[in-house]
Amino acid sequence: MANGSAQFAMTRLSRVDVEGLGKSFQLGGRRIEAVKDVSFQVRDGEFVSLLGPSGSGKSTVLNIIATLLPMSTGRVEVDGQPIISGKTTPNVGYVFQRDTLFPWRTVAKNIGYALELSGMPTAERRERVAAAIERVGLRGFEDAYPALLSGGMRQRASLMRTLVKEPQILLMDEPFGALDTHTKLDMHDVLLKIWEREKQTVLFVTHDLGEALTLSDRIILFSARPGQIKETFEVPFARPRDGVALRETAEYAELFSHIWHSLGEEFIKGRAT
């Protein structure tokens, strides 16, 4: 962690640069504009959420940055280099919404997967995997197959499978969207602890305002289709944060209702189209 980010930390350089991004799909002869003219930057070590109703194109933007989707117009740079669709950008990790653990690998082998690919010696790999398992409280489940795990445990394993490679930029596509409320709050604490220690640059897609407020430094609000940036909010709450305690403070309630208002308008618009 220390090597790359230290030199950026002084200047808070922008690590993800999105400029005039647009994406349209062809659907039964009709051209659908999913994302229109989206521009934003994510600075080094910043936690930014893309918030919006479903269909607002926030996941599309994330998937373009992750090189999973080609863009129609615009430009995306990661660490000053334009991304190439279909070619994985080094230093970037991605966490899926859906469960994508490999069901034929045990928890330990799933987490060690990226290290195995890079040819890391077995002994060193074991050590890193054991440390990762310890950090998310999965001890005792190393040799279990994903089918035996609960949703929350699977998502912890997924998170560590991405983090074990120590990516400095983390793209997360509604990673806790499928979890129940309690497990979700748990995962917020897990993620906050990791992030507060390692200060990755995070781009986090969600439609859950509470989640965005708990985690982020900045929230970028997307409008209903075509997805555009409607507004940006700074989230000034002190760090380190306690997800549960934070929700009881007055400043949280105030910012929540402020953004909720703006978000609500988009939900209504999204329903109308």
Next chain:
Amino acid sequence: MPTLGWQAVIVLAFLSIWQWGWSLHAFAPWAVPDLFDPYFVSKPSEIWSTFLQLGCLRTDEGHYVSWTSGEFGQCLARSDNNLWLAIGVTMRNTVLGFVTGVASGFVAGLILGRSRRLSTIFNPFVVALNSIPRIALAPVIILAFGIGDASKVVTSWIVVVFLVFFNTYEGARSVNTDHINAARLLGASEWQVTRTVVMPSAMAWVFASLSPAVSFALIGVIVGEFIGAEHGIGRLIIESEARGEAAGMMVAVFVLMIVGTVLTAGIRRLQSYLLRWQDQHQADAT
């Protein structure tokens, strides 16, 4: 009554009707069809004694072979009507045909399953070849490869390879794209994706084809032996048929049943180990 009890009753009833059913023919011809004539289907007792003879366990004179006198060894050394030799030859050729068929079908299925372009080019050929009843090629194969073991292995290979190919192809096609994307984003190269994602997830499909593939491999070898062979269970059947010995044919059929069951059980064991990550196999693996 437990399952095993019922199964024993069914087996005993079946064998009893087979053994004594024909005796009723004289009294009630309408109740016992002509097909039950021991000339065609033999009788369990005759089949058993023919088995003892063919298996070198009893001499032609009717006394049991003694292990110490070396009679068993002498009997094993003869090349005609030797059950053990026949089983050995047929099993070896079946396993060879099965292994080569599975290996080549798997590789071909994987390659075409991963490459849209190659699969488009080869699709009409695969469909055309697949529509040939493979057994129709057996005489051609005997002509080309002679009456030795090679022709049996090839016949067996040709019936197995398509089956495994189609299953692997479908398996490679139906890999979850999320898994492929996840692997790519974690740094996997094209070959690493194939090795660590496509192959393990296609395994379930491949294994679905292996039990029928074992039976097919055995069918291929037996048909090859029918047409022309020096040794083997198929040859034993043809010889017994020529001599009008139903018992000999039935011994061969029973042996084939046991060989097929053993091979299939082996595949099952391997499957439940390799696919232990799947829910339904977890119970037997632990």
